[in-house]
């Protein structure tokens with residue numbers, strides 16, 4: 109599927125992310141057939157009060173004509189939310205993913221390929237006139253297609269692109285005009301379709317590999333900060349996306365949330381870590397408890413790597429942190445075995461009365 113956002117994470121076999129249930133299916137036919145996706149409801153999408161609230165606030169800005177921007181740390185659900193909000197607008201969606209190599213031409217369009225014309229003229233039988241011409245032709249890229257057709261543009265992780273790439277957006281949002289480069293020949297600009305809308309997502313600037321957004325662009329965006337999902341949301345998403353029973357999912361998300369709250373890591377454990385543990389545990393049939401060494405190993409593999417994030421560490425330091433993680437597993441995923449029943453007294457009544 110062409111939705112970058114949806115292909116970012118392996119999807120569970122149980123989510124049924126096949127052609128019939130994928131959230132965005134390629135639109136067939138027309139000049140935009142390569143880029144536009146038609147939103148459809150997604151299997152396993154969880155709509156909690158938190159999601160409804162963010163969606164309602166986001167739609168308010170979009171309906172008033174403002175470009176919307178969801179900003180938040182990794183794994184807070186920004187992309188999923190952006191695609192969900194885009195789907196509410198009921199228009200075809202075009203997705204772009206920010207990249208340092210992305211240039212204005214990648215957004216707007218460029219001269220592509222050659223159109224050859226060869227004329228062989230033998231009007232006089234012993235004279236051959238040969239005329240060959242080769243013209244490049246202009247191809248709209250995603251931003252231009254969205255502006256022309258009134259589609260919804262989802263620009264995921266836009267601060268990964270260099271700020272100058274976005275100069276062209278200033279006119280789109282202010283003057284509602286998209287200025288085209290000289291190669292476009294016949295057209296200097298296009299008027300932005302009244303139904304065109306844009307939704308951006310980004311990580312805050314302290315994240316690696318991102319650029320600061322230009323003030324002029326940031327000033328035009330309606331920015332909503334997205335925080336880590338609340339417990340109810342994490343639980344609902346983990347259960348819905350992995351097929352794990354609520355009780356098991358709750359143990360895992362409480363473990364990951366406690367680890368997150370400890371601050372004892374270099375890479376924040378997000379909802380993705382809970383999904384990773386839950387998915388593998390469900391697939392392998394592990395018991396979600398400290399008693400199952402395979403489950404403990406899985407938690408260590410998924411979480412321990414976040415403590416040091418590739419840095420060398422003293423063995424004693426590693427041992428201390430490992431022990432702390434094990435203690436969290438013990439607290440949040442305790443043994444499921446029932447405490448051994450006390451031997452029944454032959455004279456319970458006498459004992460009670462005594």
Ligand SMILES: Nc1ncnc2c1ncn2[C@@H]1O[C@H](COP(=O)(O)OP(=O)(O)OP(=O)(O)O)[C@@H](O)[C@H]1O
Pocket residue numbers: 116117152153154155159180181182183184185186187188189309311345349379380383
């Ligand atoms: N409402 C939801 N329903 C179901 N799954 C969700 C929901 N919100 C988030 N998720 C899942 O949580 C994970 C993280 O979400 P997402 O990729 O949208 O986060 P993000 O903030 O865009 O992350 P990043 O900044 O790292 O790209 C994904 O696996 C996504 O499918």
